[in-house]
Amino acid sequence: MLKQQLKIPATYMRGGTSKGVFFRLDDLPDFAQSPGAARDRLLLRVIGSPDPYGKHTDGMGGATSSTSKTVILSKSSRPDHDVDYLFGQVSIDRPFIDWSGNCGNLTAAVGSFAISNGLVDPDRIPENGVCRVRIWQANIEKTIIAHVPITDGEVREIGDFELDGVTFPAAEVKIEFLDPAGDAAVLPTGHAVDEVEVPGFGRLEASFINAGIPTIFVRADAIGLTGTELQPAINDHPEQLERLERLRAHGALAMGLIQDLAEAEQRQHTPKIAWVARPEAYVSSSGRRVEAETIDLNVRAMSMGKLHHAMMGTAAVAIAAAAAIPGTLVNQAAGGKAGGSVCFGHPSGTLEVGAGVDQRNGTWVVERVSMSRSARRLMEGWVRVPPPGA
Numbered sequence: 001m002l003k004q005q006l007k008i009p010a011t012y013m014r015g016g017t018s019k020g021v022f023f024r025l026d027d028l029p030d031f032a033q034s035p036g037a038a039r040d041r042l043l044l045r046v047i048g049s050p051d052p053y054g055k056h057t058d059g060m061g062g063a064t065s066s067t068s069k070t071v072i073l074s075k076s077s078r079p080d081h082d083v084d085y086l087f088g089q090v091s092i093d094r095p096f097i098d099w100s101g102n103c104g105n106l107t108a109a110v111g112s113f114a115i116s117n118g119l120v121d122p123d124r125i126p127e128n129g130v131c132r133v134r135i136w137q138a139n140i141e142k143t144i145i146a147h148v149p150i151t152d153g154e155v156r157e158i159g160d161f162e163l164d165g166v167t168f169p170a171a172e173v174k175i176e177f178l179d180p181a182g183d184a185a186v187l188p189t190g191h192a193v194d195e196v197e198v199p200g201f202g203r204l205e206a207s208f209i210n211a212g213i214p215t216i217f218v219r220a221d222a223i224g225l226t227g228t229e230l231q232p233a234i235n236d237h238p239e240q241l242e243r244l245e246r247l248r249a250h251g252a253l254a255m256g257l258i259q260d261l262a263e264a265e266q267r268q269h270t271p272k273i274a275w276v277a278r279p280e281a282y283v284s285s286s287g288r289r290v291e292a293e294t295i296d297l298n299v300r301a302m303s304m305g306k307l308h309h310a311m312m313g314t315a316a317v318a319i320a321a322a323a324a325i326p327g328t329l330v331n332q333a334a335g336g337k338a339g340g341s342v343c344f345g346h347p348s349g350t351l352e353v354g355a356g357v358d359q360r361n362g363t364w365v366v367e368r369v370s371m372s373r374s375a376r377r378l379m380e381g382w383v384r385v386p387p388p389g390a
Contacts, residue, residue: 003386003387003389003390004387005384005385005386005387005390006029006042006384006385006386006387007382007383007384008023008027008028008029008046008382008383008384008385009023009024009027009381009382010022010023010027010046010380010381010382010383011113011117011377011379011380012060012377012378012379012380013071013106013109013112013113013375013376013377013378014109014166014375014376014378015103015105015106015107015108015109015110015373015375016104016105016106016107016108016109016163016165016166016313016373016374016375017066017105017163017165017166017309017310017311017348018066018067018069018103018105018106018312018313019062019066019067019069019106019378020067020068020069020070020071020103020106020109021046021047021060021069021070021071021383022070022071022073022109022113023070023071023072023073024072024073024074024117024119025072025073025074025084026074028042028072029042031388035099038388040088040095040096040097041095041388042385042388043070043088043090043097044090044095044097045059045385045386046059046060046070046383046385047059047060047061047068047069047070047090048060048061049061049068049090049091049092049093049094049095050091050092050093050094050095050096051063051092051093052093054092054093056068056092060383061090061092063092064092064306064309065089065092065303065304065305065306065308066105066303066308066309066310068089068090068091068092068304069087069088069089069090069103069106070087070088070090070097071085071086071087071088071103071106071109071110071113072086072088073085073086073110073113073114073117073119074119075119076134076136078136080134081134081135081136081143082114082119082120082121082124082133082134082135083110083111083114083119083120083133083134083135083136084135084136084138085102085107085110085135085136085137085138085144086099086138086139087099087101087102087103087106087137087139089101089103089268089269089304091268091304092304096266096268098267098268098269098270099139100139100267100269100270101139101140101213101214101269101270101314102137102139102140102142102212102213102314103312103313103314104175104177104212104213104312104313104314104315104316104317105312105313105373106313107135107137107144107146107175107313107373108146108173108175108313108373108374108375109375109376110133110135110144110146111131111133111135111146111147111148111173111375112146112148112155112157112173112375112377113377114133114135115131115133115148115150115155116154116155116377120133125150125153126150127150127152127153128150128151128152128153129149129150130147130148130149130150131147131148131150132145132146132147133145133146133147133148140182140213141182142177142178142179142180142182143178143179144175144176144177144178145175145176145178146173146174146175147173147174147175147176148173149171149172149173156171157170157171157375157376157377158170158171159171159172159374161372161374163372163373163374164284164286164310164346164348164349164350164351165309165310165311165346165348165349166374169374170374170375170376171374172372172373172374173372173373173374173375174370174371174372175313175370175371175372175373176368176369176370177212177317177368177369177370178367178368179365179366179367179368180211180212180317180321180366180368180369181210181211181321181365181366184210185210185363186209186210186211186321186325186357186364186365186366187208187209187210187325187364188208188210188214188255188256189208189254189255192207192325192326192327192328192331193205193206193207193327193328193329194206194207194208194254196250196251196254197250198246198247198250198251199246199250200243200246201222201223201243201247204218204222204223204247205218205219205222205329206218206251206254206329207322207328207329207330208251208254208255209318209321209322209328209330210255210318211317211318211320211321211322211366211369212313212314212315212316212317212318212320212321212369213269213270213271213272213312213314213315213317213318214252214255214257214270214271214272214318215271215272215273215274215301215315215318215319215322216247216248216251216252216255216271216272216273216274217274217275217276217318217322217328217329217330218247218273218274218275218276218329219275219276219277219329219333220275220276220277220298220300221277223243223244223247223275225275225277225300226277226280226298227275227276227277227278227280227297227298227299227300227333227345228277228280228281228282228298228345229300229307229347230284230285230307230347231285231306231307231309231347233307234300234302234306234307235306235307241305241306244273244302245264245302245305247273248264248271248272248273248302249261249264251271251273252264252267252270252271255271257270257271268304268305269304272301272302272303272312272314272315272318273301273302274299274300274301274302274315274318274319275299275300275301276297276298276299276329276330276333277297277298277299277333278297278298278333278335279292279293279295279296279297279298279345280292280298282298282345284345284347284348284349285309285347285348286348286349288349290345290349290350294343294350295343295344295345295350296323296334296335296337296342296343296344297323297330297333297334297335297342297344297345298333298344298345298346299311299319299330299333299344299345299346300346300347301315301346303315307347308346308347309347309348310346310347310348310349310351311344311346311348311351313371313373316351316353316369316371317353317355317369317371319342319344319353320341320342320353320354320355320369320371321355321357321366321369323337323342323344323355324340324355324356324357324366325357325364340354341353341354341355342354351371352371352372353369353370353371354369354370354371355368355369355370356368356369
């Protein structure tokens with residue numbers, strides 16, 4: 001007997017330069033309300049992975065790292081928090097979901113979804129103004145504050161805030177990542193710059209940063225790049241992708257995130273690999289020229305094995321933290337600028353981020369990182385998925 005598809009309440013949302021399928025935990029089928037293989041199989045089917053054609057034709061994914069994402073939200077039981085946020089980065093070509101990190105871009109949509117779906121106490125939502133949504137990021141166990149604009153008691157999504165990498169303007173959502181390194185050292189080796197031996201590269205200088213998301217920073221010129229690359233310059237060249245993945249794996253080992261190089265294959269989402277360079281003019285993917293004098297440095301970063309079309313929000317947190325710590329490769333590329341905010345160039349344009357850091361007993365501490373994003377509901381209703389075994 002043929003089985004009918006499951007019908008699950010869901011919202012398709014854009015947050016920052018990413019988009020994904022959002023669920024309330026209570027709306028998931030019973031078998032998917034707990035972590036594990038059954039949940040992963042369901043969410044893989046929602047997105048349409050694995051897809052050897054790389055199109056996600058039979059699912060809600062967009063066949064890129066920025067659009068193959070799922071989010072599960074629930075009312076928080078933690079004191080002084082409104083919502084628990086769990087993020088899953090879905091592999092496109094493998095039956096695998098990486099739960100090891102956060103998506104900083106989709107964070108901008110979490111507060112909006114939480115307000116619109118009854119996860120925030122109505123007493124905390126102003127009739128007009130800004131609602132301060134306190135988010136517990138469950139993947140990395142950190143607190144994030146989203147400042148969501150409210151008009152007539154509802155989330156305001158329409159506005160004139162422009163974000164490079166997003167075609168249309170929308171309402172600005174300010175995001176604060178509090179204590180993004182937590183108990184972990186923001187410099188996991190204790191050094192602003194380390195050396196790592198990588199086959200095909202030799203010995204490279206690298207800055208290992210643990211804030212927002214673990215990130216490996218190298219100099220662009222040290223790996224034969226300029227820091228002004230757009231996606232085709234990297235993603236259309238398999239040999240370049242293989243070299244960068246090898247560098248990421250060896251960096252992960254040097255950071256202590258994995259014990260064996262083979263483990264990197266099962267940890268695609270973290271760490272990130274990024275390269276930095278001094279300011280240089282370039283033409284962004286939209287055709288707009290970015291002048292060198294308008295930025296402090298150029299940064300390019302890989303996400304799930306591809307050059308990201310803009311910049312991951314969590315990597316932007318790492319960039320802000322690293323730029324504020326004297327001596328890191330990011331700080332050097334920015335001309336040694338101390339503290340405050342930096343504006344960096346990425347393939348789609350520019351982004352300004354700010355970090356508050358402090359040195360305590362010889363150890364650097366990142367108190368908070370802030371940036372502005374935007375978010376918008378694209379579709380609300382139900383997602384249809386064949387039941388297990390169908």
